Amino acid sequence: MSDTPTALRGQDTTGGGRQSAAASAARRDARLRWLPLLPALVYVALVTQVPFLLTIYYSLFNWNLLRPGKPQFAGVENYATVVTDPSIRTALLNTVVLTVLAVGISVFLGVAIALLLNKEIFGKGILRTLMIGPFLVMPVAAALIWKDTLLNPIFGLVGYLLSPFGLGRVDWVSQYPMATIITIEVWRWTPFMMLIALAGLQSQNLEVLEAAGVDGANALQRLRYITLPFIRPFVELGALLGSLFVVQTFDSIFMTTQGGPGEATTNLPFLLYLVAFQGFDIGKASAIGVVAVLITMIVATLALRTLFTIFQVEARR
Amino acid sequence: MSRPVALTRPRLNGAKVAWSVVAWIIALVFFFPVLWMIVEALKTEPQAASIPPTILFVPTLAEFQEVLSRDFPPFFINSAIATIGSTLLVVLLGLPAAYALAIRPVAKARDVLFFFISTRFLPFAASLVPLYLLARDFQLLDNVFALILIYTTINLPLGVWLLRSFLLELPNELFEAARVDGAGFWTELTSIVLPLITPGLAATSLICLIFSWNEFFYAVNFTSSVAATSPIFLVGFISGRGLFYAKLAAAATLASLPVLAAGWIAQKQLIRGLTMGAVK
Numbered sequence: 001m002s003d004t005p006t007a008l009r010g011q012d013t014t015g016g017g018r019q020s021a022a023a024s025a026a027r028r029d030a031r032l033r034w035l036p037l038l039p040a041l042v043y044v045a046l047v048t049q050v051p052f053l054l055t056i057y058y059s060l061f062n063w064n065l066l067r068p069g070k071p072q073f074a075g076v077e078n079y080a081t082v083v084t085d086p087s088i089r090t091a092l093l094n095t096v097v098l099t100v101l102a103v104g105i106s107v108f109l110g111v112a113i114a115l116l117l118n119k120e121i122f123g124k125g126i127l128r129t130l131m132i133g134p135f136l137v138m139p140v141a142a143a144l145i146w147k148d149t150l151l152n153p154i155f156g157l158v159g160y161l162l163s164p165f166g167l168g169r170v171d172w173v174s175q176y177p178m179a180t181i182i183t184i185e186v187w188r189w190t191p192f193m194m195l196i197a198l199a200g201l202q203s204q205n206l207e208v209l210e211a212a213g214v215d216g217a218n219a220l221q222r223l224r225y226i227t228l229p230f231i232r233p234f235v236e237l238g239a240l241l242g243s244l245f246v247v248q249t250f251d252s253i254f255m256t257t258q259g260g261p262g263e264a265t266t267n268l269p270f271l272l273y274l275v276a277f278q279g280f281d282i283g284k285a286s287a288i289g290v291v292a293v294l295i296t297m298i299v300a301t302l303a304l305r306t307l308f309t310i311f312q313v314e315a316r317r
Numbered sequence: 318m319s320r321p322v323a324l325t326r327p328r329l330n331g332a333k334v335a336w337s338v339v340a341w342i343i344a345l346v347f348f349f350p351v352l353w354m355i356v357e358a359l360k361t362e363p364q365a366a367s368i369p370p371t372i373l374f375v376p377t378l379a380e381f382q383e384v385l386s387r388d389f390p391p392f393f394i395n396s397a398i399a400t401i402g403s404t405l406l407v408v409l410l411g412l413p414a415a416y417a418l419a420i421r422p423v424a425k426a427r428d429v430l431f432f433f434i435s436t437r438f439l440p441f442a443a444s445l446v447p448l449y450l451l452a453r454d455f456q457l458l459d460n461v462f463a464l465i466l467i468y469t470t471i472n473l474p475l476g477v478w479l480l481r482s483f484l485l486e487l488p489n490e491l492f493e494a495a496r497v498d499g500a501g502f503w504t505e506l507t508s509i510v511l512p513l514i515t516p517g518l519a520a521t522s523l524i525c526l527i528f529s530w531n532e533f534f535y536a537v538n539f540t541s542s543v544a545a546t547s548p549i550f551l552v553g554f555i556s557g558r559g560l561f562y563a564k565l566a567a568a569a570t571l572a573s574l575p576v577l578a579a580g581w582i583a584q585k586q587l588i589r590g591l592t593m594g595a596v597k
Contacts, residue, residue, distance in 0.1 A: 033423045036413030036502060040473060041429065043410055047470040048436045051444030051451070058446055113343060121337040129581055130348040136580040137351055138531045140548040141569035144555070145354045149562055155366045157353065187347065195588050237592060244438045251533045251548075255555060269534070272442050277538050282446055289442035300438045 052293070059286035066280045078287035088288065090263045091271040092295075097178065098249060098267055102185035103242045109186065110193025111235060115223070117194070118201040128198070135191040143255035146184050147173055177257045177265045184252045189245075193238045200234030201227070244300065268292055354573075357566035365563035380567035389568060392550040396530055396572075398461050399546060403468035404525040407476040408518060410469070415480035416506060420492060430478070434593070437474035441534060452539060461544045464536065468529040475528075475593060476521050482594025483517025484510065520586035523579055530576050547572040 059078050063071035082088055117127055134142065150158050153171040162170070173180050204227065212222050250269045253259055259266035259274065266274070268288070276285035357365045359376040414433075418426045448467070449458075457463040491509050500508070533548045540549065551572060554565040580587050 030424055032502075033417055033421050035417070037417035037423060037429065040410040040414035040433075040477060044433060044436055044470065044473055047448075047466065048439060048444055051447035052439070054447035055443060055445075113340075116336065116340045116343070119336050119340075120333050121340050122333070123337070123341070127340055127344045128584065130344045132580060132584065132587070133348050133351040133577065136527070136573070136577045137354070138548060138551075138569070138573045138576065140531075140533050140551050141354070141573050142350065144551055144565060144569055145350055145357075148554070148565060149353060149357055149365075150350060155368060155562065157370055160368055160370060187350070191347065192591065196592055199588050199592075241592070248440060248534075254533070254537070255552070269440070269442070272445065273534075273538070276446060276449070282450070285442075286446050289440075289445060292440045292442040296438065296440050300435065 055286045055289045055293075057286075058282055059290050061283045061286075063282040064280055065282060071283070074283060078283045079291075081284060082287045082291055087263055087266070087271065088291075091266050091268050094178070094263075094265060095247060095267040095269075098182060098185065098265075099243055099246045102182050102189060102246050102249075103239055105182070105186045106189035106193045106242065107235060107239050109190045110195075110238065111197045111231070113190065113194045114197035114201055114231075115227075117198055128195075131194060132191045134187050135189070135195075139188065139251040140255055142188065143184060143252040146180075146187075146252075147256045151180065173256050174261055177261060180256060181249070181252055181265050184256070185246055185249060188252075189242050192242060193235070196234050196238035197231055200231035204230050244296075247296070247299075351577075354566050354569050357562055358570045360563050360566075362561065362563045365566065366560070380563040381571065384564060384567045384571060389547075389550055389571065392545055392547045393571070395461055395464075395540075395544055396546040399464040399468055399536075400526055400529040402461070402465040403472060403529050404522050406465065406469040407472045407525050408480075408521065411473055411476035411480050411521070412510070412514075412518075413506070414477045415484050416502070416510065418477070419481045419484035420487075420505065420510070421502075430481070433474040433477050437471070445538075449539070458539060459541045459544045461540075463539055464532075464544065464546070467535050467539070468525075468532060471532070472525040472528055475524055475590075478593045479521045479524065479590055480514070480517055482589075483514055483520070487513055516586065519583060520590045523583050523586050524590035526579055527576050 058071075060073060060075060061071040062074035062077065113131065117124060117131070121127070137145075148155070150156050151172040153159050153169050156172075158172070159167075159170065170176075209222055209226060212226055217225070248269050249267060250273065253265055253267065253270050254273075257265040259270045272285060272288050272292070275281050275288060279285075358380055359378070360371060360374055361377060361379065364371040364374050417423050418430060423429065452458050452460075452463045487510070491513075492505060495505055495509055531548070532546075536546045536549055537552065540546065551565075551568055554561060554568065
């Protein structure tokens with residue numbers, strides 16, 4: 001396509017004609033290449049971008065579906081409410097605490113268990129199958145099982161098992177609500193982290209490890225200086241994807257604590273649910289939405305940058 | 318200095334047994350709630366809520382029958398329609414898009430890819446209110462069709478990424494040969510891509526299945542009775558204090574079963590799908 005057009009054009013007009021025909025064919029081809037992409041692109045743009053623009057628009061109005069009357073333009077009033085509202089600060093803090101702790105602990109446990117399952121042990125396949133169970137169970141179902149059959153102070157199994165230690169009557173869900181939510185999320189996301197770390201471990205070159213062993217590196221040194229650096233990008237990928245999902249935690253909170261007691265476990269998604277679907281405050285819910293997007297964009301930009309280094313996205317053809 | 322490697326050999330079996338025991342204990346702790354859910358579902362109501370817990374009992378399918386013979390099936394069917402419908406849409410829209418990002422890439426393939434995946438991580442707060450109002454105005458509240466559209470939106474970015482990563486693995490020569498023969502988009506898609514992409518389609522469908530089947534936020538806010546899905550059925554048990562534990566467990570088991578089964582059968586595709594094709 002790039003065979004020196006200027007030289008050709010100077011000498012031969014027919015050659016130049018062929019050249020521009022080829023160029024326009026290439027342009028046509030370049031445009032045609034977009035065709036298979038368009039339906040998906042238009043769909044995603046329509047269902048995500050247009051509503052987001054509407055969210056920004058609605059956030060400038062004083063509009064509650066429960067109150068009669070038309071929406072009234074309110075400028076940045078909703079944002080003023082959002083910024084000064086202490087329950088939003090609480091929700092933001094709860095979101096950070098939940099995300100950091102749940103992801104942090106699941107990454108730690110996930111890597112540890114992956115290292116364990118990568119050893120020579122009996123029944124690896126079955127162990128992995130058992131381990132991914134928590135990730136596959138419907139989150140709403142899992143939350144119910146945890147709350148009612150395991151953590152209930154009277155009928156729960158945990159209370160029964162701990163009663164010899166004097167912890168029998170602890171009402172975990174209402175006394176330690178955040179710890180309960182974090183426990184359920186850790187239980188759910190550890191298998192996810194484990195799967196990714198295990199995939200990393202299994203792609204490791206064993207000869208390097210053996211060579212290090214021959215050179216006198218002990219097991220701990222091999223882990224610290226060879227294995228962990230090797231699986232680091234995998235773990236980072238898991239942590240990033242996990243964070244983006246855990247930030248949106250809603251199911252387990254809805255099913256166990258309903259955001260309470262008080263606001264103890266109200267995170268941003270749950271607050272949004274309360275404002276939008278209990279209060280039907282369209283303007284305020286939209287403002288929260290815009291703020292949430294801004295926060296997510298900051299986190300996601302960092303996340304995506306890492307993702308792209310991992311994927312090494314390059315045009316192959 | 319050169320530590321004899323052979324020294325570790327005799328201890329190997331002891332170590333293997335020890336590590337195996339540790340691994341099994343941990344795995345069983347993690348699996349226990351899943352197991353307990355299934356065990357409770359096989360009990361009668363008094364057994365399920367008894368303290369001390371009933372360990373030895375004659376398993377019964379009575380609660381499963383009870384749940385299935387009464388109000389659960391419509392919820393299950395709605396879940397199936399929303400899941401299958403959105404998965405089909407994802408493949409239908411996603412495969413051509415992946416083709417245009419991998420086989421004959423458009424000029425800005427990287428930017429498009431970035432755009433797709435960024436929408437997956439947009440918080441639902443971004444579009445929730447307008448989508449709700451639109452659904453209300455188009456009479457789509459409590460309509461499975463709205464869920465199909467929303468789940469397609471959730472899964473399409475992942476679907477495009479995944480399918481693209483599978484398409485990139487197809488050998489270049491196949492397409493070069495086809496192009497010499499003058500094959501266009503449709504010929505390539507139907508005679509080369511489709512026959513070879515089956516594992517990719519399976520992985521993509523599995524991920525769509527997991528996310529749509531387990532989805533709760535939109536389901537609980539956009540449906541009420543007619544279009545309610547399986548997780549909404551479980552909300553009915555939210556305040557059960559010692560009552561209906563067996564029924565709760567049976568419903569929870571039934572609701573979780575499709576994803577559990579699919580995920581267990583297709584573990585390899587699961588890893589690849591969850592990491593958007595980055596980890597094989």
